[in-house]
Amino acid sequence: MEITRLNEGDKIIFKISGRIDTQTSPEVQKEVDCVLSDEKINLELDLENVEYVSSAGLRTILYFQKKINEMNNSCMVIKNPNTTVTEILEMTGFTDILTII
C-alpha cells in the first residue's frame, strides 16, 4: 500500500494504491489523521488504484467521515473507487454516508 499526499489549491488529496485492509489501514489512518486537526478541510481520498477495502478499511474511512462531519466547513470525497470497492461500499450502505465521485 502506498499513500501520497498532494495539495491542490485548498484541497488536500491522498492518493492511495494497493489495499486498505487490516494490515494497511492503520497507516492510512495515521497519515490522513495528521491533516484532520485543522478546521476547514477539503479532503479527497483518491481510491483509483485501490484494489479493495475490507471492513478494517471501512472502519478507517468511517473514522475520517465522522471527524470531518464534526469539523466546520469541511468535507471529504471518495474519488474513483473501482468496481470492487464500489460493490463493497454499496453492500455495506456506505454509499449513503459518504460522498463518492
Place this chain on the structure above:
Amino acid sequence: MQNWIEINDFIGQNLQNLHLNSKTRSEIFVACEEIFVNIAKYAYINSGKLTLVFNFDTKNSLVKIIFIDSGKAFDPTAALTPDISAPVENRKIGGLGIFMAKQLMDKFEYKRENQQNILTMVKNLKPHRKDD
C-alpha cells in the same frame, strides 16, 4: 498481523493459477480476511490453531475455502446483520466483516464437529476477462 501476511500470501499463491478477474480475486481476499480476523480476535483466549484449506473444482469452476479452528463455538451464518442504514454517528463496524464475507461468497456454510468450527465458503469462478 504476521499471521495475516502469511495467510494473505498463501491465498495469493493459491489463486495465482486460476487467472481470475481482479474483482473475483479481491472478493475472495476480502471474505478470507474478514473470517480470519474474526477467528483471530474471538476464537481463542490466547493463541490457537487455524487450518485453512483450498479446494479447486475445475470441472465446476469454483473454489472452496475451508476455515477450521478449535476455538469456542461460533456460527457466523447465524451472526446478526449490522444496521447498514444507520446514520454516520450511529454506524458501527462490528458484525460488518462477517456480513461482507457472506455477501461476497456464493456459499457460506458452518458446522461444528469434534469441538471444531468448520466454515466452508464457495466462490463460483468466472472466466478471465480484462481487469477493470
